[in-house]
Amino acid sequence: MNSPALISSHLSKCFQRDGRQAQALDKVSFALKPGRVTGLIGPDGAGKTTLMRLAAGLLLADEGELEVLGVDVRRHPLKVQSQVGYMPQRFGLYEDLSVQENLELYADLQNVPRSQRAARYDTLMQMTGLAPFTTRLAGRLSGGMKQKLGLACTLVRSPQLLLLDEPTVGVDPVSRRELWHIVYQQVQEAGMTVLLSTAYLDEAERCDEVILLHEGRMLGQGQPQTFSDEVNGRVFQVRIADPDVVDQSVRGLQAKLSHAPGVLDALIEGESVRLVMEEGTVAGADLLANETGLKIKPLAPHFEDAFVAKLKPHSEQSGKNPVLPVKAATGAASDEIIQVKDLVRRFGEFVAVNHVSFSVRRGEIFGLLGANGAGKSTTFRMLCGLLPASSGKLAVAGHDLRTAAARARSHIGYMAQKFSLYTNLSVIQNLRFFSSAYGLRNRQQRERLEWALSTFELEDYRDTNAGILPLGYRQRLSFAAALMHEPEILFLDEPTSGVDPLARREFWAWTNALAETGVTVLVTTHFMEEANYCDRLVIMAEGEVLAEGAPRDMKALARSSTIPDPSMEDAFIWLIENRKVAA
Amino acid sequence: MKFELIMALAIKEFLALLRDKRSRIVIIIPPIVQLLMFSFAATYDLNNIPVAVYNRDAGSLSHELISRLEGSPNFHIIKRIHHEAEIAPLIDNRAVLLVVNIDSHFSADMRRGQSTSMQVILDGRNSNTAMTAMNYLRTILLDFNRNWLEKQGQAGVKTVLDVRNWYNENLQSRWFIVPGIVCLLTLVVSLLVTSLSVAREREAGTFDQLLVTPIRPVEILIGKAIPGIVIGLLESTVIIIIMIMLFKIPLRGDIGALYLGIVLFLLSSTGVGLMISSIAVTQQQAILGAFLFMVPAVILSGFSTPIANMPEVVQWLTYLDPLRYFLIIVRGVFLEGDSYGLLFNQYWPMLLISIVSLAFSGWLFRHRMY
Amino acid sequence: MKAQHAARMRLLGVIRKESWQILRDPSSISIAFVMPVLLLFLFGYGVSLDASDIPLGIVIEQPDTLSHSLAGSFERSEFFKPYYFNAIQEAQQALDERKIDAVIWLRNNFSSSLLAGQEAPIGVIINGVDSNQANITQGYIQGVWLAWLTHFAEVQGQALPMPVALDQRVWFNAALSSRMFLVPGLVAIIMTLIGSLLTALVVAREWERGTMEALMVTPLRISEMLVGKLIPYFILGMGGMLFSVALAIWQFDVPLRGSFWLLILASALFMLVALLIGLLISIIAKNQFVAGQIAIIVTFLPAFILSGFLFDINSMPMIIQVITHIVPARYFVAILQTLFLAGDVWPVVLANMGALFLMLIFFFTLVWKKSRKRLE
Helix, strand or coil, rough: CCCCCCCEEEEEEEEECCEEEEEEEEEEEECCCCCCCCEEEEECCHHHHHHHHCCCCCCCEEEEEEEEECCCCCCCHHHHHHCEEECCCCCCCCHHHHHHHHHHHHHHHCCCCCHHHHHHHHHHHHHHHCCCCCCEHHHHHHHHHHHHHHHHHCCCCCEEEEEEEECCCCCCHHHHHHHHHHHHHHHHHHHCEEEEEEEEEHHHCCCCEEEECCEEEEEEEHHHHHHHHHHCCCCEEEEECCCCCCCCCCCHHHHHHHHCCCCCEEEEEECCEEEEECCCCCCCCCCCCCCCCCCEEEEECHHHHHHHHHHCCCCCCCCCCCCCCCCCCCCCCCCCCEEEEEEEECCCCCCEEEEEEEECCCEEEEEECCCCCCCCHHHHHHHHHCCCEEEEEECCCCCCCCCHHHHCCEEEEEEECCCCCCCCCEEEHHHHHHHHCCCCHHHHHHHHHHHHHCCCCCHCCCCCCCHCCCHHHHHHHHHHHCCCCCCCCCEEEEECCCCCCHHHHHHHHHHHHHHHCCCEEEEEEHHHHHHHHCCCCEECCCEEEEEEEEEEHHHHHHHCCCCCCCCCHHHHHHHHHHHHHHH | CHHHHHHHHHHHHHHHHHCHHHHHHHHHHHHHHHHHHHHHCCCCCCCCCCEEEEEEECCHHHHHHHHHHHHHCEEEEECCCHHHHHHHHHHHHHCEEEEEEECCCCHHHCCCCCCCEEEEECCCHHHHHHHHHHHHHHHHHHHHHHHHHHHHHCCCCCCCCCEEEEECCCCHHHHHHHHHHHHHHHHHHHHHHHHHHHHHHHHHHHHHHHHCCCCCCCHHHHHHHHHHHHHHHHHHHHHHHHHHHHCCCCCCHHHHHHHHHHCCCCCHHHHHHHHHHHHCCCHHHHHHHHHHHHHHHHCCCCCCCCHEEEEEEEEHHHCCCCHHHHHHHHHHHHHHCHHHHHHHHHHHHHHHHHHHHHHHHHHHHHHCCC | CCCHHHHHHHHHHHHHHHHHHHHHCCCHHHHHHHHHHHHHHHHHHCCCCCCCCCCEEEEEEEHHHHHHHHHHHHHHHHCCCEEECCHHHHHHHHHHHCCCCEEEEECCCCCHHHHCCCCCCEEEECCCHHHHHHHHHHHHHHHHHHHHHHHHHHCCCCCCCCCCCEEEECCCCCCHHHHHHHHHHHHHHHHHHHHHHHHHHHHHHHHHHHHHHHHHHHCCHHHHHHHHHHHHHHHHHHHHHHHHHHHHHHHHHCCCCCCCHHHHHHHHHHHHHHHHHHHHHHHHHCHHHHHHHHHHHHHHHHHHHHHHCCCCHHCCHHHHHHHHCHHHHHHHHHHHHHHHCCCCCCHHCCCCCCHHHHHCCCHHHHHHHHHHCCCC
16 A cells, blocks of 8 residues: 555634634645554644644644545545544543453554454564553553553554654653654554654754644654764864863853854753854854853754754744843852752552652752652652651751742742643733732832733733643743742753754743843753753662762763763663663 | 732633533523523412312201302313213322212201211322312311301301411411522522532643632632622522512512521532532542532422421431522512511521531642542 | 453453442441441431420419419420419510520410400410420420310310311321331431442542543553442442341331332432532532532522421422422422322322432433543
């Protein structure tokens, strides 16, 4: 079969929300080659999910034609649904059913003959590594395992076309690698066609072909390589060659370079900064004219470079310096503002946090890294005073937040893992409420509200309900709400989970600027490359600290003859595997 | 305690409740509609009771008795039957509530000065209706008897029951039921507003966000209680105005005493609502909890059946029901003209329930985390 | 044939899934079984219209044999608990303070007037706030008084004050025990609550947790999903129903005079209607918050007040009588009261079951129309 698995011609879809018209898809036309993995790439709000839902027959297009496996979706949705596998962003696992029971349910719904089931389950369980857990309730699985089970349920009857909507969001690197492995196995063994959307751009390079979407319009379709080729010769690495001459951190360098003329993108990459230049500019002479001690060398472009280069001019996000007038923090930089000693948290028999100790100095960006279920969030919640510790000591700015007076809490800002502002309150109502909650009023409050709206470019959404904001803006709003009272310490729990690369850059630019003014930031993340933004970090697994130190020290651990320049991800995997060996 | 913090919280709660169109409709429209519907529906008074008459007597006296029956607004003779066999199907099929059966020698017996009887066959499926109908009949019969004795010039025993009904002179059950419905609706509204408020925030994660701010549990508690009390106050005021204007229920007592009762009741029902909400982990549990409180609270309050008729153990249980006290206050102020002094014993138990339930929910805010 | 087999497999899949979820989630089981027990016990014992030991104030201004013999009649009655007062003012104050519910006032010339053949009215004051209770109290007082009077007339050799007596025959519930009619009614109310609550949250929860989207892209048809969801909850609800009926018969001694199978059939019909209403609520609401609010408002109070369980429908204004026709509990209450107390009265049972059947079709169509396999 060589006919395309999916043909979309001039597909348009418009949503009506709050009296606003939102064009989710605007005349999108493409065809999917059979037996290939095609990536659907684009920032939040690009229309990726809408496209997936249209293909699965869950939405009706306003205009245009959509043919899936030779069937018109609009006319025969049930026929299409019996031939495609679709895994929505939040896959509908029944958390109160066991792994086996979830499989059974989808096997029944997909009409898998009983005689074939046992063999199919076996294959799927082997493939996903869930075989030892078939009787466990789905709700008790880790995030990565849940995603794998979701995929297994989708694959229970080998579909001809597999639609995966952001299957790897919130999944740790090890599980991500496994998920990709499963997908490719399906393509090779069963000749399946896969359409997959993702916000991780390194994954785009694993696709045979990518489709680039932005604000409902298609920007291009082709092999990842062809996109990268467009920025060939415009990607450079800048490294501080002589730390004695350049009195600057990599972070400072990155902040400075990102506003230099001709620079499209500046990204911290290990101990250096990766630059993408505008077309026609030459990095080197004019950029580094008055800088000494810096070394610059050209790099082979990644897909991400091409993505940023392609989207930055399109998006409204101006590269202006984030202004975060936060009151200067007082106290010496050597103060240990957060101290954690022998922290333990048990839930019944289960030890979620097992004798964790670390300390954070004032003005640092401190990272807690780990896979889902490593105990990061539990530690975090104890630090914020949301959960009592079973034993051990913890102090934040000299107080135990659990027992400390409300005044101690007024020094911290907190941004929860999932969006947790009032979804049916408007942007301004949310901001007003949280600023009042922190005791701001009258002129001071008005000023901070103005500041938040302008700094985070939320003016257009002032009266929009928070629940229907685009994801990126929701993130900004949460960030703004946590900063209304100019806290000394900022707790960020998985702040960039599910956020697209552009918004992530923006977010880190703000965080960096905050840290430069002396605010202490404690952040959890499972994006390994983001660890590079931290001054120091701990890596956690199964409730224990595996390593503590600067990113450089971590990476040094994993250095070997086969990996001379390990990434943070390599270091993480090395630590995890080392631990397994030790056990 | 900071007043500004509480205000900010209360405003947020109002916005969260009233910005959503569906939830706005749910909170405002049904109580008013239900007041009207239930107030007209809920009555123990019977009128136009369907009656069948089986009169075998040819004399004039039985006709006189039946015409008295016909003249009463309570009864409506829908059928005159001529065979005994017709009685059973009429009653079985609920075509009539009762059949009046008069003997062939009824008039003759009376004229001879012998005592006779009027037989009534009643459908006892609803025993209360049957008993009420029987009381109506008995009154008619008593009148008929006295009238007959006087006409015969028989002196008889000259004693009558001179019955006066206080507070509700004409024994209109609407006067009794409508104030009760006011109490019921006030309870439903305050539970609607509060019972999901904490559980919902827990599920959405906003409760954590709230707990990391400098707001104290006490302030959260008050902020969350205010919307329930304010909305409850406004709705009960509207309902009370309707009650006076439309249903002409007399307001005989002190309006201040009434409002003191309303505020105390709202405090206690809000406290219970918040307590349910903070015990619940999910919204589903909160809804269940609200039901498990509301249904017994209504049944045991004395709204429809007197508390005095309940077994003693159940009577003890009713002391935990804030609705019990509130009902007495509303009926007392409206019909009996009670004031603060007489109602003191209703006020303090509600205050106690409020304090206990509010304190417990405040404690749960910080101690129930997962 | 193949398509049929596939459809059956999908249907069984949904049924199995819902059953597993019910078994895992204690709250569903507790709705179906704990709630009926709790409510039936509470109501079965708590709800009674039969007064006994009514606190009655007796004012005797001039103690003598006649007044004592009248007071003695009240004393012997099981309905009253007399309290004695010397002056009417004291009794009135006790009435104000709700210590007594009624007052019998024998003035100081009561005995002498009565014996002299003069007017000797007996003053009766009843607290009329609870008009129903006041009516009942008045009836009881009249009964005691008439009995005493008959006796007095006989002793005096005077004419009977009652040429025509009331000879009452109460069918189905000779003792006029209110529990006999309240308990079957309660079963209907409880079933309304259980049926609607069980399903009100089911679909709303699937929307909130995102499982609906995954279900919708499978070949599962709407009809299969609805039926698959209804069957397990139906079985659960019927379990609760049987349990309540057993309690009514054995715990509260309500006789079941009609056919057991007819009762089951009618209950099944009603249970389906209640479940569909719950399903409709959750489809419309799409989130548990609003679904919960709607369920609180539309289930309990209308079933309580408009079903004829307590208040006589015939006495309601015409417009309200029309409205009661959309309350399914109305039909079920009529069926239950008849089947329990009267027996298989076919015209009553069939008419009400017919109405329930129409409602079943109506709600099923509505649910069908409202649920689409699309996200819009």
